[in-house]
Amino acid sequence: MLSWIDGCPATLLSVRDRGLSYGDGLFETIAVSRGVPCLLDRHLARLAEGCARLSMPLDLMLVRAELLAFSNELGDGVAKLMVTRGDGLRGYAPPQPQVPRRLLQGNPKPSYPAANAEQGVRVFACMTRLAEQPLLAGLKHLNRLEQVLARGEWHDAEHAEGLMRDTSGRVIEGVYSNLFLAKDGRLLTPDLTRCGVAGVMRAELQAQAELLGLTCEVRDIGYDELLAADEVFLCNSLYGVWPVRALHGRDWSVGPLTRKLQVIARDLLDS
């Protein structure tokens, strides 16, 4: 399994790393196709935003160069990039100077059932709620216990994803994905300023929808509004778009907007 730390092959890191001690870092999960990282600029933009909000200095040009070299070596698969605040002593105060650590891990492409994209997936309605923390909302940081708890709620293979709501009951995202609704020909996706991960595929689909002349509204969405949607789909940077065909007793058929964006996502990940 391909694994680099700070640009060199390595599989072990210091027990003093603040990524381990505090989850003090960020990550990106990047599809790699024929040696090329997909949606690289969007991944790097989110990483830059995370570093800014966590006050973590990072040489993004170096990260980009390493990602390109790593992807070239990986060929086809998934590159997981983690950036931590590096080693620290006991105590939350960031070390001075900060020396962030860059970790890259290669994984094979997940082999999802073809039916997930074609007929859509069944989604589990998780009881685990996302806490509302605007300071961390949108970031793909290393504090992911809520997702671990949510993913522990179902064990059958029948559900391909779990729906997460926030502690106030708003619909936010999937455990591994973002969520879109279509209603009366318009797109809608939950506001992620209180919690949730602002996915790169979500951002790309928002931009692509605009190019197609589709409006995509970003706002709070209640559970009832989700159930009343004409179409529902999930997206992430590995599988693109999966239609949602069932959620807790409600069934949907795959709709035209979902198919349109699915084709776009597939092209982005194949390029």
Next chain:
Amino acid sequence: MLSWIDGCPATLLSVRDRGLSYGDGLFETIAVSRGVPCLLDRHLARLAEGCARLSMPLDLMLVRAELLAFSNELGDGVAKLMVTRGDGLRGYAPPQPQVPRRLLQGNPKPSYPAANAEQGVRVFACMTRLAEQPLLAGLKHLNRLEQVLARGEWHDAEHAEGLMRDTSGRVIEGVYSNLFLAKDGRLLTPDLTRCGVAGVMRAELQAQAELLGLTCEVRDIGYDELLAADEVFLCNSLYGVWPVRALHGRDWSVGPLTRKLQVIARDLLDS
């Protein structure tokens, strides 16, 4: 620096550890005095509670035995115990079977200024708020970005601690400590069922107060009520009790209940 992994001297761990990937684990910071871990039963009880709530199997007898052996070798200092869900592949789903990893790190006793305990400390009122997440409240888990952000808010040596409120404005705790108030001869400490870490020294002081015939109420506390308190003090399992002498323009002198519990805490940490 003394460092063990799974009972053996080691300073490096796998980049696949879920403690790093997701903060999927727990920790304890334990004062060690003359080779003996202080408040060991309370630390292990909190760890057991955390394992139960995170559905993480852990051999607590083994952890106890390792802590005793590690402390004996450390002599005087601080033992940091981390327990993670061990290695995992990509994805939040816990691996089957789970093989939790035990990490122990030794650190010297921190050298706090004597004035902190004697005259009390000045506390910074942090802007970073704690998100309300009942599923994780009370646990000392490895998702600590909120504390990292809060600790990054002040850089002067004048403030020894930071006060943290939740997103609804309730007073919760210090960045590194729990908080008690005294008002009209009664003790009061914030309810920690929505957020915060239920410290072992807090639990011990609650029990000791009861033995002294003091009532200690646990409930929601607003910022105004904190400012109106007769006495305010902080506690943790390393320094015991520090009186609070100033917070954002409000000054206190050190009161009798604070002193009484400070003596008790000192004895617990010296034994």
